[in-house]
Amino acid sequence: MNRVCLVGRLTRDPELRYTPAGVAVTQFTLAVDRPFTNQAGDKEADFIPIVTWRQLAETCANYLKKGRLTAVEGRIQIRNYENNEGKRVYVTEVIADNVRFLEGNRDRSQGQEQDSSNYQRNNNDPFSNDGKPIDISDDDLPF
Structure with a gap:
């Protein structure tokens, strides 16, 4: 079984590219903290390359x-390939x-909160009535 689960932080923005056939592929590196500290008391991390394809990319x-x-x-x-010097990598x-x-x-969270509050004020949502009964006729019910 070949399965891995990781939690970490991106070290840089993902790089999106397309194959000659038009398939999207994204590469990024995930910094995953190790569960212990070194002898100096510092936390260390592993930097793991991640690849995603198609819609996920x-x-x-x-x-x-x-x-x-x-x-x-x-x-x-x-995977492996031969580099320009003829060495197997x-x-x-x-x-x-x-x-x-x-x-x-973080950059968008404040703007989204403002946008959602504007939506709630300007929206004629029939379900935003503070818990009061909603007047629905039997003809509106799907069953």
Whole structure:
């Protein structure tokens, strides 16, 4: 079984690219804290490369930013290629199939709160009546 679950912070904004066939692929690095400190008392982290594909790649590129706390589920993949000097290079990365945004976007959170309060004031929502009974006729019910 090849399954990995990680929680960490992005070290930089994701890089979105497209294959020649038009498939979206995003790469980013996740800094995952180790559960112990070193002899100097400092926390250490592992920097793990993450790859996402297709719609998940576009979603990550649009909503993830450097420093954002993120959970990643996926599988470890090891690939290799020959570099310009003729040496074989091995790359270990996580191919993510599920990415969770664990905290809101700090820059947008205040603006979204203001937008949602404006929406509530200007909206004619029939369900925003402070718990009073709603007048619905039997013809409006789907059953």
